[in-house]
Amino acid sequence: xxxxxxxxxxxxxxxxxxxxxxxxxxxxxxxxxxxxxxxxxxxxxxxxxxxxxxxxxxxxxxxxxxxxxxxxxxxxxxxxxxxxxxxxxxxxxxxxxxxxxxxxxxxxxxxxxxx
Amino acid sequence: xxxxxxxxxxxxxxxxxxxxxxxxxxxxxxxxxxxxxxxxxxxxxxxxxxxxxxxxxxxxxxxxxxxxxxxxxxxxxxxxxxxxxxxxxxxxxxxxxxxxxxxxxxxxxx
Numbered sequence: 700x701x702x703x704x705x706x707x708x709x710x711x712x713x714x715x716x717x718x719x720x721x722x723x724x725x726x727x728x729x730x731x732x733x734x735x736x737x738x739x740x741x742x743x744x745x746x747x748x749x750x751x752x753x754x755x756x757x758x759x760x761x762x763x764x765x766x767x768x769x770x771x772x773x774x775x776x777x778x779x780x781x782x783x784x785x786x787x788x789x790x791x792x793x794x795x796x797x798x799x800x801x802x803x804x805x806x807x808x809x810x811x812x813x814x
Numbered sequence: 815x816x817x818x819x820x821x822x823x824x825x826x827x828x829x830x831x832x833x834x835x836x837x838x839x840x841x842x843x844x845x846x847x848x849x850x851x852x853x854x855x856x857x858x859x860x861x862x863x864x865x866x867x868x869x870x871x872x873x874x875x876x877x878x879x880x881x882x883x884x885x886x887x888x889x890x891x892x893x894x895x896x897x898x899x900x901x902x903x904x905x906x907x908x909x910x911x912x913x914x915x916x917x918x919x920x921x922x923x924x
Contacts (some may be wrong), residue, residue: 707838723847730910734914739883739916740916741818741901741913741915741916741917742858742912742914743900743912743914744911767887776870780870787855789857793910793912796909796910797909801910802848802860802863803860803910803912804855804860805858805859806857807856807857808853
């Protein structure tokens with residue numbers, strides 16, 4: 700079964716701690732993305748990667764970091780520098796970022812709550 | 815002005831009704847358009863792409879009006895299972911740079 704997996708589904712973290720969210724895909728997609736969704740708002744792009752060992756900042760990258768050491772994996776670290784980390788985090792992938800018609804497929808999301 | 819704007823709703827309609835949502839976008843150079851469906855506390859899933867000539871998929875019809883910079887989604891004969899939030903998504907350049915609307919919530923009641 701091809702798809703995108705994210706873990707964990709729910710995550711609780713104390714203020715001041717870093718935490719890493721996992722995202723894995725077996726679709727052989729080149730491009731991967733991280734978004735956050737807050738109530739009443741559209742998804743906002745945090746980081747994206749078009750190819751292994753390369754990634755770019757999105758609109759709200761401050762307080763976050765990523766790595767892309769393997770094509771299948773694009774983990775997101777939410778650092779203590781992120782001022783409002785409580786949100787629903789969605790990972791997505793597409794065949795390529797360079798094609799405007801490419802569909803993005805989403806993982807099931809991780810709901811992060813900072814206590 | 816927001817890049818992508820949607821009426822948040824909620825739209826509460828009876829089963830069998832026809833309901834239409836609009837979504838406006840600010841960047842006239844936008845290249846491609848999509849409707850996604852998102853169920854409560856789940857990930858968005860592609861409902862349909864929106865083509866220049868308009869397109870239909872069963873009970874769902876999507877249209878694009880470039881002159882007025884909006885896209886629309888029409889749902890005919892609505893079912894209880896259509897209850898969800900519908901996200902308008904606009905690709906504003908050729909690099910898959912997606913902009914998401916905040917979504918329109920639809921509730922179909924028996």
